[in-house]
Amino acid sequence: MQTSARPLNVNLSRAQPSATYRMMDRAAARRASGAHIISLSAGEPDFETPEHVREAAIEAIRAGHTRYTQVAGMRSLREAVAGKFQRENELDVGWQDTIVCSGGKQVIYNALAATLNEGDEVIVPAPYWVSYPEMVALCGAHAAVVSCGIESGFKLTPQALSKAITPRTRWLILNSPSNPTGAVYTREELAALAEVLLAHPHVLVLSDDIYEHLIFDGASFFTIAQVEPRLAARTLTMNGVSKAYAMTGWRIGYGTGPRWLLDAMEKLQGQQTSGASSISQHAALAALTGPQDFIIRSRGAFERRRDRVVDLINAAPGLTCPKPGGAFYAFASCSALIGMTTVAGTVLRSDEDVATALLDEAGVATVHGSAFGLGPYIRIAYALDDAVLTEACSAIRSFCSSLSG
Numbered sequence: 484m485q486t487s488a489r490p491l492n493v494n495l496s497r498a499q500p501s502a503t504y505r506m507m508d509r510a511a512a513r514r515a516s517g518a519h520i521i522s523l524s525a526g527e528p529d530f531e532t533p534e535h536v537r538e539a540a541i542e543a544i545r546a547g548h549t550r551y552t553q554v555a556g557m558r559s560l561r562e563a564v565a566g567k568f569q570r571e572n573e574l575d576v577g578w579q580d581t582i583v584c585s586g587g588k589q590v591i592y593n594a595l596a597a598t599l600n601e602g603d604e605v606i607v608p609a610p611y612w613v614s615y616p617e618m619v620a621l622c623g624a625h626a627a628v629v630s631c632g633i634e635s636g637f638k639l640t641p642q643a644l645s646k647a648i649t650p651r652t653r654w655l656i657l658n659s660p661s662n663p664t665g666a667v668y669t670r671e672e673l674a675a676l677a678e679v680l681l682a683h684p685h686v687l688v689l690s691d692d693i694y695e696h697l698i699f700d701g702a703s704f705f706t707i708a709q710v711e712p713r714l715a716a717r718t719l720t721m722n723g724v725s726k727a728y729a730m731t732g733w734r735i736g737y738g739t740g741p742r743w744l745l746d747a748m749e750k751l752q753g754q755q756t757s758g759a760s761s762i763s764q765h766a767a768l769a770a771l772t773g774p775q776d777f778i779i780r781s782r783g784a785f786e787r788r789r790d791r792v793v794d795l796i797n798a799a800p801g802l803t804c805p806k807p808g809g810a811f812y813a814f815a816s817c818s819a820l821i822g823m824t825t826v827a828g829t830v831l832r833s834d835e836d837v838a839t840a841l842l843d844e845a846g847v848a849t850v851h852g853s854a855f856g857l858g859p860y861i862r863i864a865y866a867l868d869d870a871v872l873t874e875a876c877s878a879i880r881s882f883c884s885s886l887s888g
């Protein structure tokens with residue numbers, strides 16, 4: 484029904500729609516209209532959820548586990564989450580120190596919404612995942628974006644952190660391995676950031692560890708509350724089953740942090756979505772407590788794909804792509820393409836123009852780097868099988884070769 488629009492919530496009006504979803508939707512629309520499109524826009528594993536996890540969900544339905552659970556999640560799942568944090572991250576937590584939400588996004592959003600007030604600041608190192616600054620805006624607060632370029636490996640340095648902290652800073656958001664760059668913080672780098680944070684007890688830390696298991700070259704994963712236990716009392720360590728077990732559609736995220744924060748998040752969730760889907764919680768329980776070989780196999784596959792994609796992208800004239808240490812994204816500079824003209828006559832004035840022309844003229848969907856706070860870059864999600872990736876990279880290469888300037 485067409486009616487004239489009414490005023491929206493002021494914070495919602497300030498926020499942008501999700502750039503990753505916008506690109507996924509555009510790729511889907513082109514496909515629906517009959518075009519052959521390869522989507523390197525969606526950050527989700529292409530693998531099927533492991534068989535034993537799917538079976539656990541079917542069994543949960545058969546057994547009648549179809550009712551509300553506790554708001555913060557089933558106790559059995561919270562115990563499994565606590566076990567995961569103890570075993571893999573050396574965090575000293577019990578099940579009461581955990582919360583389960585409908586996806587990792589809800590963990591982050593609820594933590595911010597439970598704590599932020601007008602005028603508060605959240606330090607967001609850029610490039611950042613598109614949703615962090617928008618979530619901060621939705622909460623009426625201000626994202627203090629700190630630009631972290633290629634010269635620091637796309638990582639926040641202690642000096643930059645120290646400069647960004649003000650009396651209004653409520654949170655620092657860390658994400659390693661990073662979406663969109665794949666950058667991984669070492670133990671030493673986290674320890675150096677922790678050193679700065681210890682001098683500023685008013686700052687909370689949100690560690691988004693969703694890509695924890697997608698880490699390459701034999702490197703080890705560290706999270707800041709593990710590296711500096713004195714920060715644990717003011718750190719929300721969050722994770723989820725989406726990327727580790729190819730369960731993006733099941734929508735299960737979880738976290739651990741101080742009880743006052745978890746209580747506030749639970750209160751918010753209790754007035755909002757209540758507990759996450761009971762079926763998905765049973766599936767997540769099977770994922771966390773069952774065989775873990777899936778993680779090793781998918782890490783191996785992503786590492787091989789990374790090597791292939793980085794080589795192919797670097798062979799495309801005008802694109803330069805450093806080798807990421809984790810996640811499943813390549814973040815390629817397209818600065819040499821800016822100012823050039825496509826075969827269809829489009830002048831590429833920004834990385835958004837590059838991503839749009841790649842979709843329209845080469846049939847490949849990517850996401851422009853400026854949506855992640857750093858341009859001119861394009862993010863390439865390489866969570867597709869080898870043959871499709873090779874086809875996509877060769878379409879990108881032909882597109883770049885065909886530009887005139």
Ligand code: GLU
Nearest residue numbers: 503504524525526527662
């Ligand atoms: N995190 C993924 C991405 O960056 C999924 C989409 C989203 O929620 O942004 O593509």
